[in-house]
Structures are given as structure tokens and as C-alpha cells.
Amino acid sequence: MNRREFIKLSSLLGAGAAVSPLLLTGCSAHPLPGSGQVSRTPTFCDMCFWKCAGFVYREDGEPWKIHGNDNDLHSEGRLCTRGTAGLGNYEDPDRLQKPLLRVTGADGRQTFREASWDEALDFITGRMKSIAENHGADRFAMLNHGYGAHHFSHLMRAWGSGSRAEPAFAQCRGPRDVGFKLTFGEGLGSPERTDMEHSRCIVLIGSHIGENLHNGQVQTLANAWRRNATVITVDPRFSVPAGKSKYWLPIKPGTDLALLLAWMHVLIDEGLYDRDYVQRHATGFEQLKEHVARYSPEWVYLETGIQPELIRTTAREMAASAPATLIHPGRHTVWYGDDTQRSRAIAILNALLGSWGRKGGLYIQEKVRLPKFPLPAYPKPKSDFRAAHGARYPFAYKGVSNAIIEASIGEDAHYKGLLVYGTNLPMTIPGIRPQLKAAMDSLELVVVVDTMPSEITGYADVVLPECTYLERYDNLRNSGERHPSLALRMPVFEPRHESKPGWWIARELGHRLGLQKYFPWKDYSEVLDWQLKQVGSSLQEMQKIGVKNFPRTRPRYFVDGQPVQFRTPSGRIELYSQQLADQGFDPMPEYTRPQQPPQGYYHLNYGRMPAHTFGKTTNNALLFQLAPENTLWVNPLVASAQGIENGEYVRLANPDGIISNRIRVRVTERIRPDSVFMAHGFGHRSRRLRLTHDVGADDSELMTNVKVDPIMGGTGMRGNFVTIVRETA
Template identity: 50%
Template sequence: MRTDSGNPVSRRSFLKISAATIAAGAAAGSALHAVYETPREKGIRRVPTYCDLCFWKCGAIATVRDGRLWKIEGNPLDPLSRGRLCPRGTGGVGAHFDPDRLRTPLLRASERGREVWRPVSWEEALDFLASKMRAIQTNYGPESMAAFVHGIGGTFLKHTLKAYGAVNIAAPSFAQCRGPRDTAFRLTFGDDVGSPERTDIENAQCLVLIGSHLGENMHNTQVQEFANAVGRGASIIVADPRFSVAASKAKFYLPVKPGTDLALLLAWMNVIVSEKLYDKEYVGKYGFGFEQFAASVVPYTPEWAYPETGIEPETIRATAREMARYRPATLVHPGRHSNWYGDDTQRERAIALLNALLGSWGRKGGFYIPSSMDVPGYPYPAVPKPSRPALRAMSNKFPFANEDISTSVREATITGQPYPIKGWMVYATNLINSLPNQDETIRAIRQLDLLVVVDVIPSEIAGWADVVLPESVYLERHDEMNPELFKQPFIALRQPVVPAPDNQKPNWWIARRLAEKLGLGAYYPWKTIDEYLEHRLTAGGYSYEQLKKQGIIRGKQPPIYFDDGAPAQFDTPSKKIEFYSTQLAQAGFDPVPKYTRPDPGPPGYYRLLFGRAPVHSFSRTQTNPLLSDVMSENSLWLNAREAQKLDLKSGDYVRLRNQDGKLSNPIKLKATERIRPDCVFMVHGFGHTSKALRSAYGKGASDAGLITRYKNDPLMGGTGMNVNFVTIEKGA
């Protein structure tokens, strides 16, 4: 146990301090902070780095006062944050002070899932891990070791795993989040929307949000640009079953029936095509298969869409004309988390096509063409050629997936087909809450010979692990640099602000040490992360010293719109924008999106919808003392009149039971006019069941626990999760 200054503090004295803190109650946050204080450092120190509270990676400057981490603010040089962080980023200090964070490597000391641990040294933990991985390699082949990662911190672990021979490295951010969107846009425009999204909200005259709740969904740059759009009076159209914050800023709010967004999109396109409101020049120049497309949307009139969506035909027409009026500066936002109903890639394709009609791709106020600074990769030795391909390549089940599908890895783990998966490395993603159907995840875990979790907090998935490796939080470590693909090209550096308080290590150290234990030391020619970063930057012609000092190096600004000379290239089979997709037709899918009515659910049930709150990221921030102080539990949004029928009022605690009998934790009711009567809504990430997350345990309810059903997207294997229905039971 070490403090910031390196003063050893015995575990005993630390425990005493902890006990005192608990005894003193909620008000005594400062007592805990005392553990981290270093009396020797005096004065103010500012260190630039980039944020890790979500995947947006905003440039930030942390301030240390008298040796104690004080605050974090946006780095004004950074094009993402523009000097202002979101509430999570501002609360990032709390990640360092998190009372429940992992402190030392742990080996499982009882059966899986019982959360009984033995604290061990890094050497013992990594020796154990390496021996288990070697056993998997010998018994099943290295392909049987799979990984699930989230975020830039996984770079070095992925490198070690690839050197070892692993081929199945999945990110739930694909099949459980942005996969359908990126697949659809690639099918249409030949390119991803990317992250950060290439949306030019800043210049949009008309912004269309479909379920996307910017403002609650706190992607910093987008929210800043959204507020600017509101401020300058841009026309905003929001379709959402819930009267979101964004809806409250809209000129048109369309309270669409859940699951019928595609009908609305088709009707919009019907109006724009039939009234010839589309950008004829753009479509003529860049479009492929427009005639087939136009013929295909003929039946989808606003009158047809009305009973499906609940949106009046006149409103559909008015909004379609509004979009056309401002084109090409009309941005139909593709959203991010797009796994809703299983038809998600086709819905996203309809969004892509609507944008194509409006001519917004590559245009100011639509989708810009991003660029990044060229930083050569590190000249590593080539990784071994796998003897078996990735699972994804062995099945034609989801032909348009271009990334590994987390749920397919899970399925292969359960079935052992096409080959057994016997080891999982999980980095910074809480699989229990990020994958649908927790029972399936646990069933897969029971098949494993090895589950290793690398994380900063004892998440639910860590509770099932054999080995838990505590990573230092972003404020205490270096990471891979970020040469971001964005509107303005730049490179960002993450560097330590304060030392890790206990026995936590940065991911690069863990990855490198594990490689050495596996006899793969040759794959790490560099000794320290400084050496690695400096080598790459110097090779690219940049100064590491400058980057360390500023945190950000900006590059030259290339044109970002077609009209300014950005290349209009479409990496599709036709090299054009595919209104009609021959790829899809050949694979047996609808080449132009078609609507199927969603399952309305059993009578008397509410559809369960979930989303984001601005102060939390997934299920990863609920023990952050600053963020949990601002929002410690989620609430259940229920239409006020429905609540009245059920004799419930705001503040009452209720439980939800889903169609399969799963019962949730108690959750506080928010009886509100702000939601349709046929669905309920909660913020994702609460209702923790890991007892080690003491400050978040049992607070609020988990949507993930109720998502027992999911509908696979046949194109790319995404898991539509808004297909669960619940009833409400009174009382805690």
C-alpha cells in the first residue's frame, strides 16, 4: 500500500481510516481523501492529459494543489472539449478517490461468482495468468483465448494477445452499440460514421434526432454544438417516445410509437421523393440505384405511416418539407447506441438514405470528411499467423459484420462450436451489464478455464473472474496516444497526473509484463511507455516534449466538405452512394429498407426503454464519489396518468417484472408527462449486484437484468435490446 508520495501506509492503518470514514457517515468524505494526501508537495501543478470517463477522449488539464488532486478542466487547445469538459469529465477527480476501486491483484479463493478473493502480488497474479494461458494454448490452441475490450486503454493488451495468437477480440461497442449504424453507413456511403461522429451539428440548419437524446447523452463536442444550434435557432426535429431534453428544444416533437422509427423514416423519404424535394444534382452525381429506391418507397405514404407510428400525416409532411428546406445543411443524426429492435441496420440505412436524399454527406451542416495526423505505428515484429480464423470468418450468419461480435464469442463459448473458447480476457467492459441476457453470459463463463478481468473497479464481471488485475485510473497512467480522426486533426497525450494510490498498474505495464511471462518479450522492443511514445512521435516528425507540455498538438486543417475540395469517394461496390444495395440483394436482404411491424408485447406490459444520463458512463461510474453524489440511483419514468391508474406517485419505490419473470431491484418512480403511456424508461448502469461496489450496491435498478430477450440483427449480429416488456409491482 503506497500513498501519492510513495510513503508506505500499512494495510492495517488504511483499514482503520476506512472504518473511521464509514463510521463518520456520508459527510466525512474528507477523511477518506486524507489517505491520498501528500504533505510534502506544495503549490499548484497543472498537467495536461486526456479524459477516460467515456470514449470521447477530451483533452483536459488536471490541477494538483499541495500534492492533492484538485480538479480537472478542459484543455482549450483540444478541438473535442474546447476547454470545457462534460460533468463526467469534470468529476473525473472522483475516479482517483473512488473508495471502492481495485487496489491489488486478486486471485479467486472460492467458486466462481462468490466474490471471495486472495490478494496477491503482481508476479503471482501474472504467473498464474500466464500458466493458464499456456495451458489453453497447449490444449485448445491460442484462438481459444478470446478478449472483450472497451476503449483506447486496451491497445497494449490486444498487442500481447495477438502476439500470443488470439484472434477473437470483440468490443461490445460493436454488436451492443454502434455496429448497426456503422454497418449501414458503410453499406451506403462506404464509410463509418466513426467515433467521434463526423456530424457537423455546429453548422446544421436543421437537425433531426431519432431517439438520440443529446444533452442527456453527453458526448461533449456534440452537446456543445447542439447547444450552439439551439442558441442560433436551428430547426430541430425530435422523434422519441420520451420527451427528452433534446425534444424540449425542438420545433417539432414527434412522440413516435416505440419500434416504428423505420416507418417514419420511410414515410419521410416517400414525401421527399414524391414531392421531388431531394437534392437532384447530388443524387444524380453520387447516387446509385435511385430509381429502384424511389419505386420501393412509393407505398410508404404518411397515411400509411400514421397508424404505425402514431404521427399525423400532416406532421410527417411538414417535417419532411422542413428537412428539405434546409438541405444540404440538414443533419439526420444517426445516433450511436443503435441496437433497438433487431432491424437496426436497415433502420440506420434508412437514416443514411434520408441523408443521401438531402445531400448532407460531405456537406456543411451534414457529415464532414474527417482527417487525422499521421503517426506511424511502432515497428513491432509481425504477430504469428493464426492457424484458425476468427469465429466471425467461419460463419456466414452475420455477413456484414466487420468486427468481432461479442455475443457470437459468448455463444461459441457455450456451444464449443466451431471451436472451443476456453479463456476470456475482459478489459474495461462490464460484460454482465453490457451483453443482453445475463444468464447466457454466466452460462458461458461456467465453460471457461480462465476468466481474467483488467479494470479499475470491481465490476460485476470482475466478480466472476479467476484473476482480477487492478489498473491505475487514467489520471495515474500513460496510455496509447490519440491521433484522433476528427474535424480538426490533432494528437492527444495521456500522462500521469498523480501516482496510483495503491498497487495498481497501467495497462501498458500489465500487457508488457504478461508478454514477458508468456515468453513473448520480443514483441515489446521498448522498455518504457515514454520510449514507445517518443519513438512513434519522432517517427511522425512531432515533438514528444511539446506534446507533454501542451497535451495536444494540432495538425493542418484539410478541407472537410466536398464543396471545399474534400474528396468525394465512396468505398462501396458501385463507388457511389448506394440507394439500392446490390451487396444486400446478393446476400438475400432487402436492398432498400422495408418495414416490419414490431412485436407490441403482451397486453398490460410496458416496453422497457433505456438510455443515458449526463453524469454517468455505462455501469462504470456509479462508485465515483463526485458523480454518485450528483446521481446515486436511477429512476423509472412512467407516464403520469399510467402512474395514477396504478395508484403510484413520484418518489414511490417499485420493482419491475419482465415477460420472463425476472424481477428488478427497487427503483424510484418518476411519474411524468414526459413519456408515452406504452413504455417506461430508465438510465442504464445502475442496480449494481457486485457487493464490492459498496457505494453503489443495490442502488436503483438494472435494465440489463431485465433484458433477457434480444433480437439479432441478421446483417451484422447486433443485439436489439428494446424488445423486453415489464409490469410494475408496488413497494420496495
């Protein structure tokens, strides 16, 4: 096997069409939008993972606009900026258009050439069979992100592979869900079970809702403000929610856990915790009481910079509103490598306030009991993702993407083939670029399925162009929610160019692999119609209404006097975790002082902006107009000391000598002088992403100091430091 060269797609493919004037102006070709023949088709959004349902309107068959579905709990009839810009993805002239196959020219140079679907699919299945014969079907792994991945997950399981991982676990919310599972026996789900519509007090610690636009959640938070709920925001930045909060606690980066332990200390010390709830439902209270005794507000002040009286005042505010107090669990929770413990602390604090299972706290989710389409059982794989973990990460109940990449390096590597669906690994997994390249040199087959020519496509043997969510059926949306509901995604338009729906690609691969019995449908709508009929609906009905709501079959909150069984080994809330102790971890969260930046360096804080979902949307022309680049937040003291002007372009350098793209400075007092902040998702290197190529800086390439959480493999990204390099210096 030749080393797999990274192929720059720009030099190999002709320039695509110019960006549509419609997208750049946002105006319909009609003088009066809506004056033509209007039709509407239901969908649920794929611009982020919140899956808001809406309708796509066409006028005389041409795309017009997307609106929220009034009956939908995720959107409440309103889509966010990105959701309304979904047509920008459909019309993006930079979309992948045809299958591409890696070839080596006479001069030894590797390039892509366009291929027919038959040729591309035959190539893939030929290599998959060869890997299965020589090593086993389980040696083919998948890394994925996005709802459409379920078609390929089905293919992998039918083929006998049990190794799948999504960066959403090790690079995002895994520590949170493991921390809550260890405490309450269950994770938080998506959308999270936060009952903000009824909360009287909400604590946001490291969660910038509003900049981080999860539609339904933003709406319930806005309603909480309207109801004068108390909001306490803990953030080194004066973020958008901090600006609307009763209390802003500008904490020193990396010290959240100390503050959480101090709040527990105050609640217990002053007898403000929910004694009855804890007695009835929890175990390990005495150990916890002893454990947090040393985390007095005075001691914690020295770590966090938060005044002891403010720590006490905010703890009393929480207790005064309990159990309708929500310590928000956050979503992106991979920070300092002790992140499962940080999330455990948030879970324990919620338990002390009695908010799990209570109105205004964390409600009990319910989804529709939707039967699975009848298919044969999957074969049992010879190994699964745990083969990549070895003895590490005992509480990783899902695959850890870095581990799968590391287990793909070298001739003796466990994995021989990789399918990458909808995730741009070089910009998604920090500190992994050398390993990613080494894995790409070793693997016998790399397949990328995507809609856009993101950086990862440059490593593929075969690139398969999937059509966008507006051109395909996917599984019904059936999320645990306040009440059960189903939503339909269906094709609004024919797939553009030669792109194909994921279900079609998976079925074609399956048939070539001899797996026809797992793919008995001609069209995926047959599966959806069958399922819908089992619950008293039909595809025909859903094509009209888009969302169907069902009544709850059990209460949304605990019922007074009724016993509660938690899904932990003890059947109770585990304030002290014997499971952690048995594996050699701290049974209760311990605070460790974070590493501090070297002289002249700053904490690299990163986050999101409302107009974009990371790098997934930055090439969307409609959103590009709103937010073409990210900026670097710099405190005026820092700017003054270094002579940096507002609006000036600078670069960032990390202690390992990595230097970023140019980024524009925003001088603002809304950030602490020891930190800088930037939004993630910019600084694309792929020239085929013509709008966003080389625009802004990429935070993930600066993250070479990754702290891995030993409990579940999360990649802590906040322990990275940067210095500012002036262009004129």
C-alpha cells in the same frame, strides 16, 4: 475443471477505507483553493469514450481539479460533469488494490486470495501456454471496452489470437456503422463526423443529446440552437432536446423506420430531394423511388401516430435547409433487430438531402498520419472472431461479443480462455446471463483486468487491478476530426495501492510468454516519444501542451466539380444495396411492425443521464452525490390507473418472471402512456461497490427478449416489456 462459482467479493476482502470527505464535499483541504503550490498535467478523459483533453491541477502535490484544454476539439476547453469528477475514480476507496487469485478451500468453497504480481502473472501465462499447446493460441479470446484495451489487443495479436470483440459493436453502434458503410462505404467514427456547428436543420431520431453528454457534440448542438437552427426531435419521451426543438414527434416505440421511409416518400414525391447530388453520386434511385411509394404519410400515420401533415411539414423543413441538414445517425442503435436497416434508412435520407460530404451535414474526417512504432509483424492467427460467428452475421466486420461467449460454452467449445478488459459483461450484454455463466463454467482460464470490483470480477480466476487513467500512459489520442490533432494521456499520480498501468501488465505477460520482441520498451513513454518525433513534436512538448493541432491536408467537404469515389463496390452511394441482396437481405430498408406489449405491460425504454456513463461511474462519490439512483418515468394516466404516487418505490417484472430491484417513480407527462423509461447503469449487485450497491434498478437484467440483427449480430434491446409491481401490492 471444477465449475467456476461466482464469488462475492464482499465476503472475501476487508472493508476498504471510508469515502474521502474531500470527495463528498468537493472542497479542497486548503482554505482557499489555488493558494498553494499549483502544478498541472495534461490528460484526456476516460470517464466516457469521447476522450476530451484537459489538465489535472494539483496543489502542493494533492489532487485539486480537472479542467478542459482550450486547444482541444473534443472539449473546446470545457469538460462535462463526469469529466470534472475524474478525481473521484482515482480516490475511490473501493478500487481494486491487489491481484486476486481464485482458490478452493478445504471445504470446497471457492474464494479469492490476494496474490503478488509475479504469482498472478505466472499463473495466467502458465494457463495460456497450456491452452496454446493443447488447442492453439487462437483459442484465447478477449472482450474489451475502453481506450486502454489497445495494450492487451497488442498482446493478443502478438500471441496469435485474432478473436477480440467489444460490446461497443454488437451492443451499441455496430448497426449504425454497418448501415452507413453499406451506403457510403464508410462508418461515422468517434466522435461522429456530424457538422452540427454549421447545420441549419438537425433531426434527432432516437438520440437524446444533452442527456447523453458527448461533450463536443452537445456544445455544437447548443450553438445550433443559438443560431436558430431548426431541430426536429423524434422520441416517445419529451426529452431534454425535445423541449428545445421546433418540432417534437412523440412516435410510437419501434416505428422509426416507417417514419424515415415516409420522409423519403415525401422528398421524392414532392421533388424536394437533391436531384443533382443523387444523379452525380448515387445508384439505385429508381428502385428506391418505387420502394418508398407505398410509405405514404397517411399509411405511416397509422403505424407511428405522427400526423401526415406533420410528416410532410418536417420533410419540407429538411429540404429547405439542405444540404446543411443533418439526420443525426445516433450512437446507441441496437433496438429491434432490424437496426442495420434502420441506420441504412438514416443514411439514405442523408443521401437524398445531399448532406454527406457537405457543410452542415457529415464532413470528411482527418487524423494525423502517425507512424507505428517499429515492431515485427504479428503471426497470422489460425482463426479469428469469425470462427465464433459461423455462417451468421455476414456484415459483422468486428467480433460479436455474444457470439464469443456462446462459442465458449461446453467441453468442445472453440474458446478455452478469455481476457476481459474494462467491461462488466453481466450488465452490458442483455439476455446473456445464463450463457455467460455456462461459458464461465467451461473456460479453462478467465482473466479480468479492471480498476473496480464490478460484477464480472466474480467470475475470474485472476483479477488484475489496473490503475486509473490518471496514473498511466496510454496511446496518443488520434481521432478523425474536423482537423487532425493529437492528445496525450500521462500519469498525474503514482499508481495507488498495488495497481499497475495496462502497458506494464501487457508487457509483463508478453515477456513471460516469450514475446519480448513485441515489447522492447522499458516504459511506454518511449513509444510515445518516438511517434511524436516522427510528426515534429516530442513527449516533452506534449507534456506541456497536452494537445497539438495540425493543419488539414485535404478539404473538409466535397469540392464542386471534383469527382468523388465512395468506398462501396460501385464507387457510388448505394441507395439499393446489391451487397445485401447477394446475402439474402432486403436491398432497401423494409418496415416491420414491432411486437406490442401484452396487456398490462409497457415498452421498456432506457437511456442515459448526464451525470453518469452507465455503471462505470455510479460508484464515483462526486457523481453519486449528483445522481445517486435512477428513476422510472411513468405517465400520469398509468400512475393514476395503478394508484402509484410520485416518489414511491416500485419493482418491474418482465414476462419471463424477472423482477428488478426497487426503483423510484417519477410521474411525468413527458412519456407516452404505453412506455416507461429508466437510465441504464444502476442496480449493481457487487457489494464491493459500496455506494451504488443495490441502488436503483438494472434495465439489462429485464431484457430477456433480445432481437438479434441477422446482418451484423447487434442485440436489439427495445423489444422488452415490463409491468409495474407495487411494493405494497
